[in-house]
Amino acid sequence: MDVTNDDDRPELEPPVLQGLGQAVPQVDPPLALRARVLASVGAAPPARPARSVVWPLATAASLTLAAGLGFHTSQLRTRIGDLEHDLLDARARATSAEQRAADAMQVASGARLSLAVLTAPDVARIDLAGQAPVAPRASARAFWSRSRGMVFTAADLPPLPAGRVYQLWVVTAQPAPVSAGLLTPDAQGSVNVTFATPPDIAPPVALAVTIEPAGGVLSPTGDKYLVGTVAARPA
Secondary structure (H helix, E strand, O other): OOOOOHHHOOOOOHHHHHHHHOOOOOOOOOHHHHHHHHHHOOOOOOOOOOHHHHHHHHHHHHHHHHHHHHHHHHHHHHHHHHHHHHHHHHHHHHHHHHHHHHHHHHHHHHHHHHHHHHOOOOOEEEEEEEOOOOOOOOEEEEEEEOOOEEEEEEEOOOOOOOOEEEEEEEEOOOOOOEEEEEEOOOOOOOEEEEEOOOOOOOOOOEEEEEEEEOOOOOOOOOOEEEEEEOOOOOO
């Protein structure tokens, strides 16, 4: 029997090896087979990131973003609240300043009118005395000018009852007195007012202050608290 040693076998040329590799159809191995082969040699397939890890990371990022937005929103609300408070405070100060300016203008206007009356060439002074028993301590003084008005001051008038007011009357030669205006004394019973009397009023012969219902009346009805006559001018 003819025995041939392996060493005596003819070596296959590379082209022959290539032909053997192409003699069968080329088929890609299944992924599961690849995994089993790698597992058999101790190599694990690359694993995808676990969803259980990705989800907490995304949740933590969302919570961090929400916390940042909430803090920013809280700061904005605080800032808006501060601005609204500043705006209200500025408006209050502006209103107060406007009121003070209006009061100052009123005082200045009254001072100008008083000065005009006191310096009028036709000014006349009339002193009034308190009447017993209602106002024995009261006193008053008026400066009257037909062309510029009247300045009236009073002191120690009794406090007014509820729903009542003092009313100043100009007594002329005509039968009915003419109302010059209403008087509301302060807590000390003082009055300091200026009236613009009608230029066509008859020359006064006396002044009187009565107590009347609130709002005043067309002709005097109450008790006389102050009365003063006009001194006759020397001829």
